[in-house]
Amino acid sequence: MNDSRILEISDLKTYYYTSRGIVRAVDGITLDLKKGESLAIVGESGSGKSTLAFSIMRLLPDNARIVDGSIWLYPEKIDLVRLSNDEMRKVRGRRIGMVFQDPMTFLNPVMKVGDQIAEAIMYHHGCTQKVARKRAVELLERLRIPDASNVALRYPHQLSGGMKQRVIIAIAISCNPEILIADEPTTALDVTVQAEVLELLRGFIHELGMSLILVTHDLGIVAEICDKVAIMYAGKIVEIAETYSLYKSPKHPYTIGLLKAVPTVHKSSSEVGGIKGNPPDLVNPPAGCRFNPRCPYVFEKCLGEEPPLIRVNNDRAVACWLMM
Ligand SMILES: Nc1ncnc2c1ncn2[C@@H]1O[C@H](COP(=O)(O)OP(=O)(O)OP(=O)(O)O)[C@@H](O)[C@H]1O
Ligand SMILES: [Mg+2]
Numbered sequence: 001m002n003d004s005r006i007l008e009i010s011d012l013k014t015y016y017y018t019s020r021g022i023v024r025a026v027d028g029i030t031l032d033l034k035k036g037e038s039l040a041i042v043g044e045s046g047s048g049k050s051t052l053a054f055s056i057m058r059l060l061p062d063n064a065r066i067v068d069g070s071i072w073l074y075p076e077k078i079d080l081v082r083l084s085n086d087e088m089r090k091v092r093g094r095r096i097g098m099v100f101q102d103p104m105t106f107l108n109p110v111m112k113v114g115d116q117i118a119e120a121i122m123y124h125h126g127c128t129q130k131v132a133r134k135r136a137v138e139l140l141e142r143l144r145i146p147d148a149s150n151v152a153l154r155y156p157h158q159l160s161g162g163m164k165q166r167v168i169i170a171i172a173i174s175c176n177p178e179i180l181i182a183d184e185p186t187t188a189l190d191v192t193v194q195a196e197v198l199e200l201l202r203g204f205i206h207e208l209g210m211s212l213i214l215v216t217h218d219l220g221i222v223a224e225i226c227d228k229v230a231i232m233y234a235g236k237i238v239e240i241a242e243t244y245s246l247y248k249s250p251k252h253p254y255t256i257g258l259l260k261a262v263p264t265v266h267k268s269s270s271e272v273g274g275i276k277g278n279p280p281d282l283v284n285p286p287a288g289c290r291f292n293p294r295c296p297y298v299f300e301k302c303l304g305e306e307p308p309l310i311r312v313n314n315d316r317a318v319a320c321w322l323m324m
Helices: 049-057 084-093 113-125 129-142 161-173 190-207 219-225 243-248 253-261 300-304
Strands: 005-018 021-034 037-042 066-072 096-099 179-183 211-216 228-233 236-242 310-313 316-319
Touching: 005 049, 021 049, 021 066, 021 236, 021 316, 037 049, 037 219, 049 066, 049 096, 049 179, 049 211, 084 228, 096 161, 113 129, 113 161, 129 161, 161 190, 179 190, 190 211, 190 219, 211 219, 219 243, 219 253, 228 243, 228 253, 236 243, 236 253
Parallel strands: 037 211, 037 228, 096 179, 179 211
Antiparallel strands: 005 021, 005 066, 228 236, 236 316, 310 316
């Protein structure tokens, strides 16, 4: 892994406009990603992980808006937030690929999976359908799908969850993107298949020198493949650190709670690692630190002032008044 930066997100804010009010789903996120690095974004359900991922891809629903901040793509340092839709289409897939949380919202149910991969290849490489179909089968083979040429002729509903997810990975990496964003790529799969798919992903990342942003609520799988972990809570990053040191000595009370709950952080749980309660409503989050209603160490300052994300040493930043 070298040290050059490939993506830099600066004070990003993405809000949803709803009848209930403004949902501050991503509310001032700053982070960077280096070439060949894999970064995990971890947090409970509703913390804004997918909103962050979709903001980078500029694939947000109509009621969402990026209201502030920048997403710089290097080496040119182009700001994806300000790119025209046409220019963004060229970045999507070609330079940044994405594996989605729910395979069926992404795959076309009435199109053979091989053709769906071939379509992506043709779109980006401008090759003939015949060449693209051949490459699609090769990709499926590389993803260790047995009898790949036959599988390519099947429709999504004829494939198992693990196979479908491999097809989606094939589409995402078909154009050899520099960055791959994987949003809960294995959540819908059973544990053994999860491990296989993650192993495949890890292999590809290394082989192709891709950078990875892995979105997950499961800290257990992160240790396997990521160099760095950003912990998200209620639209903000509360701690970011190199994976090993985060596991070894978590600093933020929320991170400590999450780690206690490994490996069984269930999305629907109202209690994470002994931390009672639920994440706040992002229409009307608590004043001060957003974690204060659940924090076992809360003190007066936490109620009134929001802690900034402060670098505490070379590889770690924490947003907690206890650290300052
Ligand atoms: N289309 C939408 N309209 C309004 N609010 C939304 C929309 N999509 C998401 N939200 C809200 O934005 C916040 C962040 O949601 P997001 O889906 O980014 O969380 P997440 O961390 O990906 O959760 P999960 O682990 O369940 O996938 C939540 O409060 C959610 O209810
Ligand atoms: Mg999500």
